[in-house]
Amino acid sequence: MKLIDLSVPLSPGIREPLPAKIDYASHEDGAQQAAAILGLKPEDFPESRAWATETVTLNTHSGTHIDAPWHYWPTSEGQPSRTIDELPLEWFYSDGVLLDFSAKLPGYEITTDDLIAELRRIGYILKPFDIVLIRCDADKRLYNDHYAFLHAGVSAEATRWLLNQGIKVVGTDGWGWDIPLNLQAESYKQNPRDDVLWAAHFVGKDYEYCQIEKLANLDQIPRPFGFKVSCFPVKVEKASGGWARPVAIFED
Known part of the structure; x- marks a missing residue:
């Protein structure tokens, strides 16, 4: 068995809005x-x-962590949103799928077409409860002064598409799942409108799901599927998120 650590350390040296x-x-x-x-x-x-x-x-969203539906909105799928301690453990141990967008520039917004093209390239069809990992190599810039702004993000449309495939847990090695917050703010100031600020996170109003943020070492995963991901969150009572140490597991 081979184990690959997919987490970043909890460190005050990481320049992020919610430092430890x-x-x-x-x-x-x-x-x-x-x-x-x-x-x-x-x-x-x-x-x-x-x-x-x-x-x-530290904040529950410092370091490598998992967002619970409560983080996104008070309700999800018409019911009170669940907190991190209320979610089924089965979500956090499943088959992993790695989608490689490391060639995209920081700030790029990954579309549904991008996801479909990458799945076609690797020859994989998503199934319910796969854990989908988005690689943009932002972890290589972990100690950069502008780390939180140096990742490719996933669009709301693409997030909905993933969730419609039965996905419950997605992850990114970026600081956040959406495009960087500074780009969201700039776009909104130029043209105030819905579906700009925190748009992919707000998909959680209609779909109950979790995001793993600030993953690491996705470049060390040797193949895009055929491995397990274990990413159990710390059980913080009534919390919007929990720290985790995700691991990619390869059987001999």
Whole structure:
């Protein structure tokens, strides 16, 4: 069996709108903490050392994570939108399909025709519950100052097409599923209209589905299908998303 890590680290070094903050406590700090809790002195511990810990402050959409339907809108398919802890686990372990759009420039909006052409190129027909991964190689620019604006996005029309094939989980190695937010804003300012701002996300009003965002290492997947994806989200109560460590699994 071969496993490929498809996640980025939680790191304060990633320049994104929702950055992580990590406070590191050393073994010496741990001795101070433990002594205060247990009524001891730090020097009571071997070499005045105890546990090392970290305190992490982050948004549920920091790092590699999965968006729940609640993230998109209060309702989905006419019912209250489900949060990340309410979704069926079966969605997050299934056959993976890799669609390669790494040749597209940042800001490109992937269309339905693009998806169909790529599926035809790799010789694959989607089936319900496949996990569709969009490669644009934005993870190679993870520590760039403008990382959040350096991916190709998927159009609302193309998103609907995928979901109409029975897909429940899609993923991208970009910061977000739509085209970059700055391009959405520029387009709206020039011509205010519907279906511009967060258009693909808002497809979740009519279709219940999940997005994996900020994937990595999709270029390391050796073939476009014939592998499993495991991407179980952390169970955050009543949350709009949950952190995940997706893995591509290849059987020998």
